[in-house]
Amino acid sequence: QLxxxxxxxxxxxxxxxxxxxxxxxxxxxxSGGYSWSWIRQTPGKGLEWIGYIYHSGSTSFNPSLKSxxxxxxxxxxxxxxxxxxxxxAADTAVYFCARWGGYWGIDYWGQGTLITVSS
Amino acid sequence: xxxxxxxxxxxxxxxxxxxxxxxxxxxxxxSNYLAWYQQKPGQAPRLLIYAASSRATGIPDRFSGSGSGTxxxxxxxxLDPEDFAVYFxxxxxxxxxxxxxxxxxxx
Numbered sequence: 001q002l003x004x005x006x007x008x009x010x011x012x013x014x015x016x017x018x019x020x021x022x023x024x025x026x027x028x029x030x031s032g033g034y035s036w037s038w039i040r041q042t043p044g045k046g047l048e049w050i051g052y053i054y055h056s057g058s059t060s061f062n063p064s065l066k067s068x069x070x071x072x073x074x075x076x077x078x079x080x081x082x083x084x085x086x087x088x089a090a091d092t093a094v095y096f097c098a099r100w101g102g103y104w105g106i107d108y109w110g111q112g113t114l115i116t117v118s119s
Numbered sequence: 120x121x122x123x124x125x126x127x128x129x130x131x132x133x134x135x136x137x138x139x140x141x142x143x144x145x146x147x148x149x150s151n152y153l154a155w156y157q158q159k160p161g162q163a164p165r166l167l168i169y170a171a172s173s174r175a176t177g178i179p180d181r182f183s184g185s186g187s188g189t190x191x192x193x194x195x196x197x198l199d200p201e202d203f204a205v206y207f208x209x210x211x212x213x214x215x216x217x218x219x220x221x222x223x224x225x226x
Contacts (some may be wrong), residue, residue, distance in 0.1 A: 100211075105169035109165075110162055
């Protein structure tokens with residue numbers, strides 16, 4: 001059974017960089033046919049797709065966040081990561097990592113981690 | 120950008136009843152790349168339906184999806200107590216991939 005687990009600092013200061021890592025177990029992140037995604041959720045805006053990365057390193061980002069987002073993937077550690085720069089209070093959210101099977105939808109999710117942006 | 124409008128915002132039903140949830144897109148979705156997710160408090164969303172009408176692995180057959188173009192429906196034929204949750208639709212045909220605001224299904 002594939003499992004995903006987010007990790008990272010739960011509190012980030014305004015203007016700093018939010019960094020999260022997703023550790024994948026029970027399967028290889030280098031498997032073809034899947035993208036590895038970040039999605040966040042707030043009470044006000046609901047669910048928001050941030051972006052995804054393939055094992056090849058190719059990426060796709062939400063245009064609303066593209067100027068501040070970067071992602072990386074490490075097949076040797078079976079992990080992928082998110083960096084979001086210049087954060088503000090509006091970036092406070094629960095952040096989920098997930099596996100996206102393209103046509104088959106987002107079939108595995110991490111449990112989510114609350115990230116608070118505050119001084 | 121596709122905007123997905125879900126209705127109703129809240130649906131109050133009893134176990135054993137039939138639930139019909141709607142998701143309307145601001146533009147026609149080519150290829151019917153529309154998914155439905157269930158989310159319970161404190162949990163991640165769970166994939167129920169992909170490609171508008173295909174059930175994900177392990178999803179009971181009381182869940183069904185239908186629709187095309189701009190109008191999509193999730194139907195739960197006979198509500199089980201464990202089905203009371205929030206349901207989201209999501210389009211994934213083209214970036215940015217957006218979600219509806221959710222329908223809360225309550226007892």
